[in-house]
Amino acid sequence: MLSxxxxxxxxxxxxxxxxxxxxxxxxILRAISIAKLVTRxxxxxxxxxxxxxxTASQQTRIAETxxxxxxxxxxxxxxxxxxxxxxxxxFLVGSRIQNPDHALELGLSIALFAVLGIIQYVLIGSQxxxxxxxxxxxxxxxxxxxxxxATQPIYDTIDVPQAMSFRNAIFPFYFLILGIAAFSFxxxxxLWSGFTVAAGWLGAFAWAIxxxxxxxxxxxxxxxxxxxxxxAIFLHPNFVATGSRVQEAVAYILVAVxxxxxxxxxxxxxxxxxxxxxxxxxxxxxxxxxxxxxIADALINDHGLLQPVEDTATVLFIDLAGFTKMTEANGxxxxxxxxxxxxxxxxxxxxxxxxxxxxxxxxxxMATFNLPVKDPEHAANAVRAALDIVxxxxxxxxxxxxxxxxxxxxxxxxxxxxxxxxxxQTYSRYGDTVNLSARLEGLxxxxxxxxxxxxxxxxxLSDIPVREIGPVPVRGFSDPVTVSxxxxxxxxxxxxxxxSLEKPGVNG
Numbered sequence: 168m169l170s171x172x173x174x175x176x177x178x179x180x181x182x183x184x185x186x187x188x189x190x191x192x193x194x195i196l197r198a199i200s201i202a203k204l205v206t207r208x209x210x211x212x213x214x215x216x217x218x219x220x221x222t223a224s225q226q227t228r229i230a231e232t233x234x235x236x237x238x239x240x241x242x243x244x245x246x247x248x249x250x251x252x253x254x255x256x257x258f259l260v261g262s263r264i265q266n267p268d269h270a271l272e273l274g275l276s277i278a279l280f281a282v283l284g285i286i287q288y289v290l291i292g293s294q295x296x297x298x299x300x301x302x303x304x305x306x307x308x309x310x311x312x313x314x315x316x317a318t319q320p321i322y323d324t325i326d327v328p329q330a331m332s333f334r335n336a337i338f339p340f341y342f343l344i345l346g347i348a349a350f351s352f353x354x355x356x357x358l359w360s361g362f363t364v365a366a367g368w369l370g371a372f373a374w375a376i377x378x379x380x381x382x383x384x385x386x387x388x389x390x391x392x393x394x395x396x397x398x399a400i401f402l403h404p405n406f407v408a409t410g411s412r413v414q415e416a417v418a419y420i421l422v423a424v425x426x427x428x429x430x431x432x433x434x435x436x437x438x439x440x441x442x443x444x445x446x447x448x449x450x451x452x453x454x455x456x457x458x459x460x461x462i463a464d465a466l467i468n469d470h471g472l473l474q475p476v477e478d479t480a481t482v483l484f485i486d487l488a489g490f491t492k493m494t495e496a497n498g499x500x501x502x503x504x505x506x507x508x509x510x511x512x513x514x515x516x517x518x519x520x521x522x523x524x525x526x527x528x529x530x531x532x533m534a535t536f537n538l539p540v541k542d543p544e545h546a547a548n549a550v551r552a553a554l555d556i557v558x559x560x561x562x563x564x565x566x567x568x569x570x571x572x573x574x575x576x577x578x579x580x581x582x583x584x585x586x587x588x589x590x591x592q593t594y595s596r597y598g599d600t601v602n603l604s605a606r607l608e609g610l611x612x613x614x615x616x617x618x619x620x621x622x623x624x625x626x627x628l629s630d631i632p633v634r635e636i637g638p639v640p641v642r643g644f645s646d647p648v649t650v651s652x653x654x655x656x657x658x659x660x661x662x663x664x665x666x667s668l669e670k671p672g673v674n675g
Contacts (some may be wrong), residue, residue, distance in 0.1 A: 229442070233434065236352045240352045241350060244347040255277065256274060286304075327404050341368060345361060352430060354430045354431040361426075385411070478580070478583075481577070482578075483575075484608045485533075486530060505565050517532075520549070523538075533605075550653070571617075579598065582596065583595065583596045583597075603648065606643060616652045
């Protein structure tokens with residue numbers, strides 16, 4: 168037996184393989200088996216990829232929703248800020264009109280705040296908007312306010328330490344900035360604002376007392392001071408109360424943390440609701456492929472159970488004429504394509520008239536109007552839907568096939584709801600009205616019509632001319648049923664079909 172060696176690995180010669188045919192066959196079968204497994208795994212991989220893509224898309228939409236909410240909140244906050252600045256400007260400038268220079272400085276400062284707000288408003292949502300811009304603008308607001316607190320005296324005519332400005336009503340103005348940040352619906356921006364406000368407040372205080380050689384604080388008052396001792400220190404121009412400033416800075420941070428927590432919880436609640444809405448929509452889309460959207464939504468809202476209810480409804484039953492011959496001529500595969508094309512168009516027409524397709528039965532369609540979706544014009548809409556579908560089949564082909572339909576329409580009591588057993592349920596309709604619509608569809612062939620309706624349906628039509636055929640025997644009903652059909656003027660009236668809707672001698 169000859170062999171070839173390469174780097175210590177022994178490979179059999181061709182002659183050896185010819186002598187080991189069973190082994191070679193096993194290897195080929197094994198390779199085919201692996202290839203099949205890989206091929207079968209591809210759909211699951213594609214499904215996983217679609218799931219991951221849908222999840223990523225959902226997260227993207229949620230992020231976009233929050234971004235839009237943040238932008239809308241900031242716009243509202245800036246508008247309120249401008250109004251507050253206008254009122255504040257009128258008060259501050261008006262109260263200092265006797266000192267024109269000081270009034271002008273205050274007016275210019277307020278105007279600067281207003282201009283910054285307008286610039287931010289214009290940038291929000293524009294191509295120049297960036298996530299960090301809202302942090303930059305709010306930091307700039309705090310910096311300007313802190314600069315004014317640290318440098319602007321209470322009055323230009325008095326000579327007192329700048330630290331006395333902190334005894335003025337400046338402390339609440341910083342809370343307005345926290346309020347503006349809360350409108351952004353961003354916990355991060357609120358926290359940033361809180362810590363930046365605290366830093367700006369303490370920074371302004373540090374700048375104001377930097378040149379003071381003598382400073383008094385609460386410790387200088389002592390634990391048990393007399394009235395004279397307390398007033399002597401507390402009212403002294405050099406009483407800076409460092410501890411109070413620190414407490415105020417801590418208050419800013421605590422309030423920011425509380426607001427950020429509320430905003431964070433609100434975002435979580437909104438996110439959870441958005442995810443639930445998306446899940447609801449996904450379930451509705453999935454179930455909507457196998458049942459009417461109205462029923463799917465009702466099932467989801469009712470936790471999978473639709474209690475049977477009885478109501479007056481109109482039932483439309485549509486069947487294809489000549490379906491058996493078409494199946495024999497084209498084969499099942501081709502017929503499925505034809506039916507899908509027809510069902511798509513017919514379902515869209517019925518839905519447009521507020522009807523609900525409740526069942527596909529072979530080549531037939533059963534639809535209800537006014538149940539489960541309420542519709543005061545259910546009888547007229549059922550007839551209009553039937554007329555449109557008749558017109559549709561006369562004007563076009565479905566997957567290359569020309570179709571003709573017959574329709575039966577009946578109005579009366581119908582019971583509908585979830586029925587079933589063994590853990591499986593379906594949405595069904597019961598009652599003589601359902602049976603009558605199917606029987607009327609079958610009578611079209613004998614009467615030479617395309618659409619037949621009972622007297623209860625005909626009585627509810629106000630703008631659709633009908634011709635009464637009269638009482639006719641109906642299988643399964645002891646008494647004759649008075650039936651009608653849209654008359655020859657209906658097509659011209661509704662501009663649907665040329666000529667009569669009746670086609671004597673239709674075969675199927």
